[in-house]
Structures are given as C-alpha cells and as structure tokens.
Amino acid sequence: MIDINLIREKPESVKKGILSKGYGADLVDEVIRLDSNRRGLIVEIEGLRAERNKFAKSKNIEEGKRIKAELQTKEPALRLVEEEFEVAFGQIPNLPLDSAPEGESEKENVEIRKWGEIRNFEFEPQDHFEIARTLDLVDFEAGAKVSGSQFYYLKGDMVRLEFALMQFGMELLAEKGYILMATPDLAKSRYYLGTGYQPKGEEAQIYEIADQDLGLIATAEVTMAGYHADEVIPKKRLPLKYAAVSHCFRQEAGAYGKYSKGLYRVHQFTKLEMFIYCTPDESPKMHEEILGIEEEIMQKLNLPYRVLEMCAGDLGAIAAKKYDIDAWMPGRNEYGEVTSTSNTTDYQARNLNIRFRDGDHNEYVHMLNGTAIVGSRVPIAILENYQNEDGSVTVPEALRKWMGKNVIK
Numbered sequence: 001m002i003d004i005n006l007i008r009e010k011p012e013s014v015k016k017g018i019l020s021k022g023y024g025a026d027l028v029d030e031v032i033r034l035d036s037n038r039r040g041l042i043v044e045i046e047g048l049r050a051e052r053n054k055f056a057k058s059k060n061i062e063e064g065k066r067i068k069a070e071l072q073t074k075e076p077a078l079r080l081v082e083e084e085f086e087v088a089f090g091q092i093p094n095l096p097l098d099s100a101p102e103g104e105s106e107k108e109n110v111e112i113r114k115w116g117e118i119r120n121f122e123f124e125p126q127d128h129f130e131i132a133r134t135l136d137l138v139d140f141e142a143g144a145k146v147s148g149s150q151f152y153y154l155k156g157d158m159v160r161l162e163f164a165l166m167q168f169g170m171e172l173l174a175e176k177g178y179i180l181m182a183t184p185d186l187a188k189s190r191y192y193l194g195t196g197y198q199p200k201g202e203e204a205q206i207y208e209i210a211d212q213d214l215g216l217i218a219t220a221e222v223t224m225a226g227y228h229a230d231e232v233i234p235k236k237r238l239p240l241k242y243a244a245v246s247h248c249f250r251q252e253a254g255a256y257g258k259y260s261k262g263l264y265r266v267h268q269f270t271k272l273e274m275f276i277y278c279t280p281d282e283s284p285k286m287h288e289e290i291l292g293i294e295e296e297i298m299q300k301l302n303l304p305y306r307v308l309e310m311c312a313g314d315l316g317a318i319a320a321k322k323y324d325i326d327a328w329m330p331g332r333n334e335y336g337e338v339t340s341t342s343n344t345t346d347y348q349a350r351n352l353n354i355r356f357r358d359g360d361h362n363e364y365v366h367m368l369n370g371t372a373i374v375g376s377r378v379p380i381a382i383l384e385n386y387q388n389e390d391g392s393v394t395v396p397e398a399l400r401k402w403m404g405k406n407v408i409k
Contacts, residue, residue: 103311116304127331
C-alpha cells in the first residue's frame with residue numbers, strides 16, 4: 001500500500017500517478033471519502049467512550065444507557081466503513097517513479113540497449129520445442145497426462161542443464177555477497193496478497209490450497225518478502241541481499257497466446273531470485289545493481305539480449321520502476337522475456353510491516369526483486385542459440401564444469 005498521508009495531502013498527485021498506470025482517479029476520491037468517514041467515526045466513538053467512563057463514575061444510569069445505545073450503532077458502522085476503506089485503499093497501486101517512461105502499454109516500453117551478436121545460421125534453425133523433442137529432453141505429453149496442459153517432465157541432459165544453470169547463478173551471486181536461500185514453496189495469503197499476487201480474476205496466478213490459508217508461490221519474491229515481515233531491521237544491517245531458489249507455480253490465466261507452446265508459458269518451473277531490502281536512498285542504486293547482474297549472467301552465457309524499461313502503463317500494480325531483459329530466440333526470430341527486475345519502493349514493506357531503525361525513529365524499507373535464472377525460459381535461449389546442424393546443442397562454456405560435457409546430443 002502507499003502512504004495514506006499522500007492521498008490526504010496530495011490527492012491530485014496520486015491521481016496523476018495512478019492514471020498513468022491505467023487506474024481511475026475516482027478510486028482516490030472514494031478512498032478520501034471513506035477515510036474521512038472512518039476518522040470521523042473514530043473521533044465520535046472515542047468521545048463516547050470517554051463520556052461513558054465519566055458517567056460510570058458518577059453513576060448516571062440514564063446517560064450511561066444513552067451512550068451505550070449510541071456505541072452499539074456507531075461501532076458496527078465503523079467496522080463496516082473500515083472494511084470498505086481497506087478494500088478501496090488496497091486497490092490503489094504503487095505510484096511510478098518520476099524516471100519511469102510515460103506510456104499506456106507494452107508497445108511504449110523503451111529499449112535501453114542491446115548486447116551480443118545475433119547468429120547467422122547456415123541451416124534452418126529449429127525452435128526449442130522441436131529440439132527438445134528430437135533429443136528427448138522434455139516430455140510434454142506425459143506432463144499433460146499426469147498433471148494437465150502446460151506441465152512437463154525434464155529428462156536426461158535437460159535436468160543437468162537446469163541444475164547447471166542454478167549452480168552457475170548461485171556461485172556468481174554468492175561471490176557478490178548475496179545470501180543463498182531455499183524457500184518454502186507454499187505461503188500464507190498475507191504474503192502472496194501483500195506482494196501483489198492474486199488468486200482470482202484476470203490477473204490470477206496463485207494456486208490456492210483448498211480449506212487452508214496457503215497458496216503455491218508464483219516466485220520466491222513472496223517468501224523472501226515475508227522473511228522479515230513485522231520486523232524492525234537495524235539500519236547498519238542494510239542492504240540485505242538474498243539469492244533464493246524455489247519452485248514457482250503460476251496459473252497463467254488468459255496467457256495462452258502465440259508462444260504458449262513449449263516451455264515459454266508453463267505452470268511450474270525452478271527459479272533463482274534476487275531480493276534486496278534497503279533504505280529509500282539506496283534503492284535506485286540497488287535496482288541498477290540487480291539489472292547489472294542479470295546482464296552479466298546473459299553475457300557469461302553469451303546470449304544476445306536487449307534491455308527494456310517498462311512504461312508507466314505496463315508497470316503493474318506493485319512496481320514503481322521495472323526493467324525486462326529479453327533474450328534473442330531464433331525459433332521465433334525475435335526477442336522473448338527471460339528476466340525482469342522491479343523496485344517496489346516501500347509498497348510491499350507497508351503491506352508486510354517491514355521497517356528499519358534510523359536514529360530515534362522507524363522508516364519503511366524499500367524492497368527490490370529480480371530474476372537471476374528462470375529454469376524454463378533461459379534453456380529456451382540456450383537450446384535455440386547453441387543448436388547445431390546435426391541436431392546437437394553446444395553447452396555454453398560457463399556451464400560445462402557442472403554439465404560434465406560440451407555437447408548435448
């Protein structure tokens with residue numbers, strides 16, 4: 001959530017920010033109305049309670065009855081208004097940073113730079129789906145039979161490739177001072193809702209567990225955001241940098257489009273996620289650090305890519321600023337997203353009550369996340385960019401010590 005004082009003191013600024021994300025300005029007016037009603041009722045109820053205490057001492061029974069009757073009306077009214085306020089206030093998205101580009105959709109995202117040389121094949125390149133099927137690396141049919149569409153089995157060298165990628169990423173991040181973590185694959189609703197992952201509606205991603213306050217996480221961002229919930233972190237400990245491995249589960253509701261075949265959009269995958277807690281003044285620098293690591297990983301794997309900065313209209317509810325890295329994918333003859341990194345400023349921290357101690361007062365931390373390795377999409381880029389005419393796939397040099405071979409065939 002954003003700071004309620006921003007809405008109270010600068011409503012027009014908040015309206016401008018949420019309009020740029022495609023939200024209606026009337027949402028701000030509704031929050032202001034409910035907040036005013038809520039605060040008014042709180043003052044009235046506190047006054048009545050003070051009167052009740054006064055008359056209790058004087059033993060004025062009639063006045064005591066009158067106050068009790070008023071409280072029996074106003075206290076339920078307050079609970080109702082507070083519920084309505086929480087629902088409306090929770091719909092206010094994080095405000096985009098001033099440095100975020102203007103724009104209404106992904107078509108207006110800004111290309112920052114490109115890296116790498118796109119390979120000129122002397123043969124007709126195959127997409128990863130055909131490569132994986134020919135080399136018996138992925139079994140989509142068995143996955144669909146056992147678990148449903150968009151599930152799969154990894155086989156043979158594809159299993160080695162996934163673990164090699166994770167080992168490669170963990171080694172690199174550990175050397176940079178990131179604390180390695182392996183998180184639960186389940187989280188309580190407070191944490192997946194608090195980080196912005198919805199179990200229902202068009203944006204649904206979370207698989208909920210029936211009759212339990214649990215859902216399968218869509219990313220380790222959820223569990224790492226919850227790791228320090230309700231804590232006050234000493235400022236001297238910041239920034240806290242984590243590299244978290246987890247399985248990730250996504251409904252991907254409504255996402256079955258042009259590139260749904262194969263590994264690009266799946267319901268389960270393994271991911272190595274970077275997560276940082278820091279002070280507000282550090283967060284822009286930390287965001288660039290995460291992006292730099294994502295680029296370093298792509299460069300060490302020698303995969304051509306481009307960096308995009310998301311415009312305000314494509315930021316989503318939680319991010320204040322966001323970058324994507326798209327790898328070149330010969331099978332589609334264009335770029336496809338493989339990693340992203342978001343600065344959520346203090347939005348998630350307010351939801352989860354995470355602060356740091358600065359002198360004699362507490363402030364909300366800033367929280368940032370970024371994908372180091374995603375075990376479904378990076379292999380797409382490797383299989384397609386490193387394929388050979390004889391159907392084999394050359395293993396990127398950076399992964400060979402974990403793969404134990406130079407070629408998949």
